[in-house]
Amino acid sequence: MPPVLSFLVQPTSTVDGPEAPPAPDSRTFGRAVGDVRDAWRHRELWGHLGWQDIKQRYRRSVIGPLWITISMGTTALALGLLYSQLFNQEIATFLPYVTAGFVIWNFILGCITEGTDVFIANEGLIKHLPAPLTVHVLRLVWRQVLFFAHNLVVYLIVLAIFFPSLTEPYQMAGENVVQPGVNWMILLAIPAFALVAFNAVWVALLFGIISSRFRDIPPVIHSFINLIFFMTPIVWHVGVLNSVSGGSGGWRSYIAEFNPLFHFLEIVRAPLLGHQQQWHHWVVVAGFTVVGWTLALVVLRNYRARISYWV
Amino acid sequence: MVSIDVWNASVDFPIFDAKSRSLKKLALGKVGGKIGSEGRVPIIEALHDINISLKEGDRVGLVGHNGAGKSTLLRLLAGIYEPTRGSQRIQGKVAPVFDLGVGMDPEISGYENIMIRGLFLGMTRKQMEKRVDDIAEFTELGDYLSMPLRTYSTGMRVRLALGVVTSIDPEILLLDEGIGAVDAAFMAKARDRLKDLVRRSGLLVFANHSDETLIEFCDSAIWMDEGHVKQQGPLREVLSAYKGHDPFEYLSPETRQRLGLDNEPILSANGGE
Ligand SMILES: Nc1ncnc2c1ncn2[C@@H]1O[C@H](COP(=O)(O)OP(=O)(O)OP(=O)(O)O)[C@@H](O)[C@H]1O
Ligand SMILES: [Mg+2]
Numbered sequence: 001m002p003p004v005l006s007f008l009v010q011p012t013s014t015v016d017g018p019e020a021p022p023a024p025d026s027r028t029f030g031r032a033v034g035d036v037r038d039a040w041r042h043r044e045l046w047g048h049l050g051w052q053d054i055k056q057r058y059r060r061s062v063i064g065p066l067w068i069t070i071s072m073g074t075t076a077l078a079l080g081l082l083y084s085q086l087f088n089q090e091i092a093t094f095l096p097y098v099t100a101g102f103v104i105w106n107f108i109l110g111c112i113t114e115g116t117d118v119f120i121a122n123e124g125l126i127k128h129l130p131a132p133l134t135v136h137v138l139r140l141v142w143r144q145v146l147f148f149a150h151n152l153v154v155y156l157i158v159l160a161i162f163f164p165s166l167t168e169p170y171q172m173a174g175e176n177v178v179q180p181g182v183n184w185m186i187l188l189a190i191p192a193f194a195l196v197a198f199n200a201v202w203v204a205l206l207f208g209i210i211s212s213r214f215r216d217i218p219p220v221i222h223s224f225i226n227l228i229f230f231m232t233p234i235v236w237h238v239g240v241l242n243s244v245s246g247g248s249g250g251w252r253s254y255i256a257e258f259n260p261l262f263h264f265l266e267i268v269r270a271p272l273l274g275h276q277q278q279w280h281h282w283v284v285v286a287g288f289t290v291v292g293w294t295l296a297l298v299v300l301r302n303y304r305a306r307i308s309y310w311v
Numbered sequence: 312m313v314s315i316d317v318w319n320a321s322v323d324f325p326i327f328d329a330k331s332r333s334l335k336k337l338a339l340g341k342v343g344g345k346i347g348s349e350g351r352v353p354i355i356e357a358l359h360d361i362n363i364s365l366k367e368g369d370r371v372g373l374v375g376h377n378g379a380g381k382s383t384l385l386r387l388l389a390g391i392y393e394p395t396r397g398s399q400r401i402q403g404k405v406a407p408v409f410d411l412g413v414g415m416d417p418e419i420s421g422y423e424n425i426m427i428r429g430l431f432l433g434m435t436r437k438q439m440e441k442r443v444d445d446i447a448e449f450t451e452l453g454d455y456l457s458m459p460l461r462t463y464s465t466g467m468r469v470r471l472a473l474g475v476v477t478s479i480d481p482e483i484l485l486l487d488e489g490i491g492a493v494d495a496a497f498m499a500k501a502r503d504r505l506k507d508l509v510r511r512s513g514l515l516v517f518a519n520h521s522d523e524t525l526i527e528f529c530d531s532a533i534w535m536d537e538g539h540v541k542q543q544g545p546l547r548e549v550l551s552a553y554k555g556h557d558p559f560e561y562l563s564p565e566t567r568q569r570l571g572l573d574n575e576p577i578l579s580a581n582g583g584e
Binding site: 021022023024025026044045048049052055056059124125126127128129130131213214215216305308309310 | 316318319324325327332386389390391392393394395397398400405407409410413414416418419423426427430431432435436
């Protein structure tokens with residue numbers, strides 16, 4: 001055994017560093033990008049934690065995470081039946097529409113509302129472990145992806161039930177477009193969802209950082225998000241904007257078009273439902289991806305090192 | 312190469328209250344002119360002008376009164392707090408053990424907690440799977456390991472946490488006080504493992520109030536006082552200055568024997584007195 005103790009050793013710590021101090025690099029893009037990159041490398045950690053979060057939530061219930069699927073199923077069924085009557089839509093095409101919209105919305109909702117709390121809720125871990133901050137964000141988004149996967153089962157069931165009418169070309173009431181019906185284009189939903197999830201990361205980063213400094217943000221977002229749910233075409237279809245005016249919709253179509261969440265929703269939902277893909281949604285989402293990530297990286301660069309002081 | 316360097320570093324905590332955390336105040340403040348968002352926020356200077364340079368093989372004890380900044384310094388060395396002024400450079404994988412409970416989930420089993428805690432300390436899943444049996448044996452928890460953590464007593468939790476912590480391979484090991492609350496027989500066992508851990512780690516910084524522990528694990532020391540480094544040097548020197556007497560004189564004969572100090576002349580460090 002090497003001697004643990006010895007009296008005559010020179011102090012191993014010297015007062016001055018051997019070299020000149022490097023310039024502080026806390027506020028550089030290198031560190032901001034490095035944080036995201038290192039977090040990605042910790043896949044094992046946030047992957048495991050995300051699973052654990054889901055298992056943990058349903059640990060003491062008999063059917064476990066199946067609850068996620070069941071509650072989504074009932075909600076989508078009830079909303080689909082109600083609104084198809086209110087808006088005079090075919091159940092066979094409208095119920096899948098509402099289900100798909102609601103499943104995707106739940107993902108977006110989870111990422112935004114939990115995103116605002118992401119650093120506040122992880123205060124203990126942030127103050128005790130020198131892990132990249134983005135780890136907490138990735139854990140959150142991964143958990144939401146897993147929820148989404150559970151909910152998607154509901155959509156697949158609905159799709160199976162209405163398969164005959166969904167695979168034929170059909171029209172939503174109030175719209176002149178003939179939708180081609182579900183075909184191999186449904187695969188486009190995969191990259192579309194990946195893109196939405198990629199955006200969820202910057203949203204949670206940005207909102208999480210701002211919220212840890214200004215604690216009024218989370219309640220504000222939590223209350224506004226309900227409003228946004230009703231403003232977004234989820235339980236209603238853009239076709240009604242046309243039918244109320246008896247024509248092309250006019251200015252009313254902007255209610256949907258000016259809502260960024262509509263575009264995120266639509267790139268995933270259209271292929272799932274066999275709707276004609278409108279490429280301008282992709283353009284808008286791509287724009288938000290670039291702008292959003294730039295913004296998030298700037299904020300991360302400036303305030304990354306402050307988070308552990310703020311939470 | 313494992314090393315930690317800190318140059319003129321300060322750590323200031325802004326103390327936000329409801330007002331300064333509010334957006335409204337910031338928005339209104341901007342109207343009147345240029346007032347920084349933190350300009351009116353009171354600040355606690357937890358550390359100032361810290362210069363430390365540690366390298367591979369260093370075994371540093373951290374002493375100081377309550378509130379002197381030991382825990383904060385450990386967090387600075389871990390990279391959790393980046394200095395508000397000055398700079399810091401950490402090379403090597405840091406394993407901080409500040410609170411044995413963090414990262415432990417009461418609802419999940421002991422086994423699952425071992426895995427999670429290990430992942431948090433920078434281990435991979437594979438490495439942890441290899442160590443699970445060893446940890447289970449060391450903790451002597453037996454079948455309890457498949458029970459949720461909330462069914463454990465405090466001491467059992469500490470056993471589990473110690474088991475995980477002492478099984479990792481850290482490059483930089485940062486220990487805060489608070490490793491206790493287990494029975495004497497187990498502590499003797501844990502001590503051996505802790506020693507082993509310290510030997511495996513490239514660099515150790517250990518905040519502790521017990522002379523005995525410091526003498527056992529460290530060979531140099533830093534004395535923190537009111538947020539700055541008051542003294543830094545060989546353990547015996549710093550401890551003597553901090554306590555006002557030579558700590559080696561006060562060790563019981565059993566401890567001296569256990570630490571293998573019997574041949575050390577008691578007055579070697581201050582022989583002139
Ligand atoms: N998160 C924080 N916010 C505000 N002040 C803090 C925070 N953490 C520490 N401080 C302040 O910094 C100073 C040093 O605290 P620290 O916990 O480092 O002391 P310590 O030396 O570890 O004390 P102890 O021996 O009691 O553990 C204290 O005055 C404390 O009030
Ligand atoms: Mg402390």
